[in-house]
Amino acid sequence: MTIGITPGTFPTPMAYTPSEIEPKWQEYWQREETFRTEIDHAKPKYYVLDMFPYPSGDGLHVGHPEGYTATDILARYKRMQGFNVLHPMGWDAFGLPAEQYAIKTGTHPRITTQKNIENFKRQIQSLGFSYDWSREIDTTEPGYVRWTQWIFRRLFERGLAYQAEVPVNWCPELGTVLANEEVIDGKSEVGGHPVVRLPLKQWMLRITHYAERLLEDLEDLDWPEPIKKMQRDWIGRSEGARVLFRLETNDEAELEVFTTRADTLFGATYMVVAPEHPLVEGITSEAHKADVDAYIEKTRRRSERDRMADQGEKSGVFTGAYAINPVNHERLPIWIADYVLAGYGTGAIMAVPGHDERDHAFATKFQLPIVEVVSGGNVEEAAFTGQGEAVNSDFLDGLDTAEAKRTIHAWLEENKVGEASVTYKLRDWLFSRQRYWGEPFPVIHGSDGQTRLVPDEDLPITLPDLEDFRPTGDDFEAPLARVPEWLDVADPETGKPAQRDPNTMPQWAGSCWYFLRFLDPHNSEAPFSEEAERYWMPVDLYVGGAEHAVLHLLYARFWHKVFFDIGLVHTREPFQKLVNQGMILGESYRYYDDNPDDLPDQDVRVYSHEEVEMGEDGPVSTADGKPLKARWMNQQDLTSNPENGEWSHPEHPNLALERVMEKMSKSRGNVVNPDDVVSDFGADSMRLYEMFIGPLEKSAPWSTDGIQGIYRFLQRCWKLVNEEDGDSERLRSFASKATPEQARLLEQTIQGVTEDIEAMRFNTAISKLMILVRDIQSQGPPTQEAAEKLCLMLAPMAPHMAEELWQRLGHDQTLAYEKWPEVDESLLGEEEITIVVQINGKKRDELKVGVEASAETIESMALESERVQAALAGKDVKKVIVVPGRLVNVVV
């Protein structure tokens, strides 16, 4: 572990040169395997994890390293605190973009993925993160896929994986089905393509079996409250009752509904079933069959998006059938309407238009009766959804809503026509995709119609090489369905012909358990060893973007609970503490022009934001309503006006530009590439700057000017240790003894920086280090001890600089495992403190008093002060408040 340069004098470089020292230390860490981690029962563990990236072709943008820097600071800090730190990195490498690129160019996704991984790894390594690269994993590697498939087997064996004909979100553009969570406003989350609902046979995972536990166990997690809330809302627990309605014409079948307001049962005036409801066909009368079929056909054809569009507007048809209300035996007409969702509750409702807004709107439109059964509103005008006294409800009359619910629930049970029940919004997880670039399912479909698991010893099932990666759009088949030599196999049990499953798993599969594979990534006997799991789990700190609030984080928790149930893991939850980093926004300058279709050779007029307003289809000119298009310019492409220092368009110097801060994207021209930042300022500046611009959780704009200040700070750190000596540099001469002020400043900084890092307030930690570097030299050189402690405090944040200075200060070992500085309380205290003197809460004077001064002394000193005397001017002092160590407030 010897570094191999004699400390003391140094050849060039003369000044702080990140391009020299950063590669040097990165090579050193790699060569010495500085951050390689093994199980060590003598030390406490700390598992700090980043959400591993999808290695896209665009490479890293400056948003990625924000989270990675935060976790790296914690990892390095915890090492110095004596923890055995697990800090791994890997690649979530299955996924759509590589496949879409393959469709466009014919390049195999494996090639693209490998290339992208190499680029990502190079970029991440250039930032000096202390990952244990011996644990690197790639979800597409057969050695990883094997265990993902192994886990699927466990799910299947426990009945948690099943195939079903379900209405799915089919996205023709992407040629695949999507999970509900991946559909936003009727469009695909990726790419924003339209989505239609179609019944297809798919793999499903029974996440609903875990709904209650997924909800309950959120309680003890140290997660941001909004994320917990989003998960709670997604799970959507709802307490109510199931009620059975007999059908008028059919004694066999019953219509079951779920309601949260069983207390309004007497107010039900009709029933509604979802168009997909299985009972529809059986109950529809001959006279209404044509209408019903037409309606079903129409709603089926409509995309989710169309449905969203006429939000609120109700549609439906009468089936001709009637149900009997169990409480009063009234005939209730059964309607079909798409405002009742097949996937929620029982797919059927009792409609109480007096006390439900949707039912009210529907009843009004189709002139169905509205009955008041809870007093407190005017049900003719609008549904009254609040609590109140039950009326027109026979044995419920006079009861308040809560009491009425209890009573009716008991009545339903007694009469065997229903019971109290809990329903969840959460639905089973649609787990198959009609794609190529994913994990194949470890199953075969026998000619007897049975689905059998492929034995563990035959895993992994790997993907065949393809030329054509397109899904077959018309009959919705996966690309693998076209590969008979892969698809057709012999059933190992019967020897008869059988087929593999042409679908693949969604991208989430690999990320559901990668944090467990990191514990023991080379294990070929098991996904990970019991010893490793017992030692390392749970993840102590997990940092990533808030966009995974209900997708990855819910799926991973679900799998983890299954693992817990089969004894694979010993914790109920995988991620004890979660932190969401904010986004780093790009800066650009916006204006508009009247060439929305980008036609060439046009006589284009430009508009400033002041001349533009938002029309229905985009920006238009305020003056004449002409459609316009927004244009964005990067600051680099603007010219600076020498007179007022403002930025302007090189061709339109008088055009007022609007400074906008947005998510970085190619179209805005506001993307900052970390490679450029590293080459201009170095990785340490990049790391520090990203931590300095604001709290980790908050979004903040990237500014090229701002990073200059950080670079200057690092130069000052450099000069604190080195000084020029002719053409070379040498260690500066340090003071042999610190002044009391210097000693106090150092201890205060240690205390503050330690607290800030613990609380992940990196911005204020950095500002405290800036103050230390500035002020410790104001009365002369610092001591070597102070310089060394500065290095140690700098080490988690600017590790290259810290290692280099540490070496120059005469150490021949990395500082990665040096002890974090401790506060010497005896040096911390001030001898004299400043007390603020207020009169009626307004500052009027300051007093310097000894730290030991009593409240009485301070009070009398304050009252005697000239300014107070002058301000009092004979008025009576009503009250004096003394806050020890802070202030005196004189009330007159």
Add this chain to the structure above:
RNA sequence: GCCCGGGUGGCGGAAUGGUAGACGCGGACGACUUAAAAUCGUCUGGCCUUGUGUCGUGCAGGUUCGAGUCCUGCCCCGGGCACCA
């Protein structure tokens, strides 16, 4: 519509109910230099009559000796959910 966040100088942002604006950027002035850059130093919320004057943390109130911070009502921005019975 509902549910979360958040509104503090020219900008990013600091402030256990106790000196609002730490730290950084930008700006001004000064030092060094033939000069510039770099570096270092001083100043930098607004206003005025330049006084340790006055106003200031989205707006209007309230609690308090004292409010950026707590309470009530409103305005604006960002995000999430959106026929869930």
